[in-house]
Each structure stands twice: as structure tokens, then as C-alpha cells.
Amino acid sequence: MNERDCQHSDELDLPASNGGTLAEQVYDRLSEAILAGELAPGAKISEPALARQYGVSRGPLREALHRLQERKLITRSANHGARIVKPSPEALAELFVVREALEGMAARLAATNATADEIARLRALVDQNAIDDQDFHFTIAQCSRNPMLIGLLCGELYSLLRLYRGLPLGVRPRSQRAQIEHERIVSAIEDRDADLAEMQMRRHIASARMRREAALAKDQAQA
Amino acid sequence: MNERDCQHSDELDLPASNGGTLAEQVYDRLSEAILAGELAPGAKISEPALARQYGVSRGPLREALHRLQERKLITRSANHGARIVKPSPEALAELFVVREALEGMAARLAATNATADEIARLRALVDQNAIDDQDFHFTIAQCSRNPMLIGLLCGELYSLLRLYRGLPLGVRPRSQRAQIEHERIVSAIEDRDADLAEMQMRRHIASARMRREAALAKDQAQA
DNA sequence: CCTCACAAAACTGTCAACACTTCGAGCTCT
DNA sequence: AGAGCTCGAAGTGTTGACAGTTTTGTGAGG
Secondary structure, three states, rough: OOOOOOOOOOOOOOOOOOOOHHHHHHHHHHHHHHOOOOOOOOOOOOOHHHHHHHHHOHHHHHHHHHHHHHOOOOEOOOOEEEEEEOHHHHHHHHHHHHHHHHHHHHHHHHHOOOOOOHHHHHHHHOOOOOOOHHHHHHHHHOOOOHHHHHHHHHHHHHHHHHHHHOOOOOOOOOHEEEEEHHOOOOOOOOOOOOOHHHHHHHHHHHHHHHHHHHHHHHHHHHH | OOOOOOOOOHHHOOOOOOOOOOHHHHHHHHHHHHHHHOOOOOOOOOOOHHHHHHHHOHHHHHHHHHHHHHOOOOOOOOOEEEEEEOHHHHHHHHHHHHHHHHHHHHHHHHHHOOOOOHHHHHHHHHHHOOHHHHHHHHHHHHHHHOOHHHHHHHHHHHHHHHHHOOOOOOOOOOOHHHHHHHHHOOOOHOOOOOHHHHHHHHHHHHHHHHHHHHHHHHHHHOO
């Protein structure tokens, strides 16, 4: 049970949040809580309870909830309250298709626009095996020099990916297969071969999708 | 006792809006107003003024503004208010790159997943010349059978496209060039050729991007 | 004439209180 | 006992008011 020691006052202060306004702080804390899995998927959100928990009034909380609604992290229906979005295998598959398209384009642009320093950093990331997958993909997105693409990949899609995988951004060792695929992508970027970079990235995402779908199917078979 | 309710007030009623809550109605009206260009890009939003205009209190209005912020239709900074986002040539170029990736993927999926009826509808759209471009692209997105892709293309990206082009979803005659490109895309889908469908769609988007960038550059040269 | 300081107006952020809806416990009737 | 109704409790939607900040307008001084 994740219940705190103190019974009556679960009031959590918000000192570490960067946002100036309470609504922003609550938004940051709430999105992090949802993505970290602290709030169960599909669970109903009680505005008074959450407001007490975070030590704010319902006004800022509702503003944060509306932002989360637009980010599709919660669903809201009038007079029926808000619920944490529940990940589904279908949504996961859809997400990977979108990622394949966007990250493929990012790799294509990176092959053209990346600086020598950035390519060196990518090469270093691949050569040392202990890095996490996200760092690699984020770095390539940055190399695309396309802020909208970067925002989609590193913001919205990455959030949904965290939610669907149900893991707290873990640095788990990636497979040998992924290691090889990463190396091929970097090689293509080093060669400034845009077509090949896109193709390798798309194969990499498709491969990751199949692995993850298999793992998810096995999890659901157990449950 | 200066009641200005009925005389010359700018108070706009919200009868036609579908949403049950005031916040939703204001959200719909505001996003439509921004996308239609009724609110000047870059203009500052005064919460009291807008609240009076729409005949609601500041609470629901602020909730709608937070949703618009997450949709990137407005920008907000603490204690400094909200501003309508200002389109830039750079953002337009970025948008077309993202569209090229996503619509290419949609065409690929459509070649695989579209039903015979849907393909017939696409063929009809191409054969009759008077259709507008958006209808064609939306239909292909629907054929992808990927709700997340459909939501991105028909929702967020389409909104930004409307905003950046500054036109009210006009049914303007498309060029002969676009007509030919549409026909090639539909032919590839009819042949169930996923690779070709994606390539033709990406060329079509890239061609549209170059035409629009040229038009925008000319406009800015005049001004 | 320009600049700076200062006060007032306006605005944003926040809160507590008020309507209306929804849900559930308990009662009634068959 | 079980189905349906009633009424109270809880929750959501909305409002107006209050506190702190930013901006504006004004006047003195250089």
C-alpha cells in the first residue's frame, strides 16, 4: 500500500516545482504522477480530494486538469468527472506507427542537418553500451533542427509511450538487436545518407513495436 | 446603475455550441475564432474583456485558455497574460515536414486498409475537379484505420495549417499540378501499392510546401 | 524636452461560496 | 424478497470577491 504514515493530512507541499503559478505546479506534478504510474490508469479523479492533497483550491486544479485533457492524459465528461486514461494494446500499436513516421523523418533530417559534434555524440552514445534508448532517440530528434518535430517526439509522444509501457523511464539494458540497429542508424547519419537513415530508423521502430507488443500480449495472457 | 446589458453590449450568446459546460462552449468558440483569423495573431488576450464578450465569468474562460495553451494556439506567461500565437514562415515549413511524414504514413496504411467503397469515394473525389484539398486528405487519413494518426492529421495539424495559411477553409481551385498528384496517389492506393502511395503522397506534400512557401515569401515581399 | 520616480488603475492568480447534477442509501409498495 | 421511488450526500460547474503583480499615467527634477 502506498498510504502515507499520517492519516488525516496527506497535504503535499509543492516547493520543488519550477512553475510560478500554482496551476502550473499542479500540472507538472500531476502529469508526472500519471506518467510514473502513481495514479492508476482508469481511476476516477476527485477534484476535492486532489485539491486537498496538493494543498490548493479547486480553481488551479481544474485549470491543470483541462491542460491534461488536451494532452489526452485524462478524459473528462461533463458532470461525470475526470478519469486517468487507460492504455490499450490498440493505442500502443497506433503510437508506434506514428513514431515510425516521425522518427524516420527525424533521422532523415538529422543525416542532413546534424553538426559534426552532434554526430560524435551519437557515436559515443552507441559505442558505450549502458545508455538508455530514449537518450539516443532524443538526440536524433534534436539533430533534425525542426522544433515542431522535436516537440512532438520529445513531448507528447514520449509521454504517451511512458504511460503505455508502464515503466518509470527505466534505464534497462537494451537488447543486442537494438544495439546493432542503433549502430546502423548512426552509420547512415555519419555518411550523410538521408534515405538510408530514415529506412534504418523505421525498421528500428517497427522492430521495437513488435517486441513490445509481444511482451504486452504475454503480460495480458498472464493476467 | 448603468446597466449596459441590453443596449450596446458586445455580449455574444452561445446558443449553437454543442458542449454542455460553459468552458467547452467558450473553448469551441475561441478556437474557431482564432483559426478563422477573427482574433489578430500576436494580439494580447484580456481575460475580463473576453469574459464580458462571451457573457461568462473568468473561471470557465481561464479553463478554455489553458486548453488552448496546450494546443499551442495561444502562449501564456505567468502574470503577463495570454497572446494569440503568431504564425511564422519557419513554423509553416516545420508543419509541412511533419505533415509529409504523417500523411505519407497515412497513404501507406490506406493502400493496405482502405475498403473498396472508400477507394471508390477517393476516385470520385479525384474525378470531379471541384473538390477541396482538405476533403481528399481527410478521406485518406480515415482510410488509415489509425485513430491516433487521424486525430493528429485532422485535428491538431489541420488547425495549425488553417492558422498559418490565414484562410477560412476556402474551397479554392487547386492547381493542375495538384490534380495530377492526387490522381497518382489514388492510383497507387487502387493498386494496393503501399510503397508507391507513400512516395506519391510525400511528393505531393513537398510540392505543396514549396508552392505555399513561395506564395508566402511573395506576400511578405509586398508588405 | 527627456528621464525618472511614484501612485493609481488594470490585470492575473487564487480562493471560498453557491447552483445544479449525479450517485447511492434507505424506504415503500407489490 | 425484489423492484422502484425518494431524499440526502457528494461532486462538478460557475460565480464574485480578494491579494499580489504588472502596466500606465502623471508630475517633479535634471
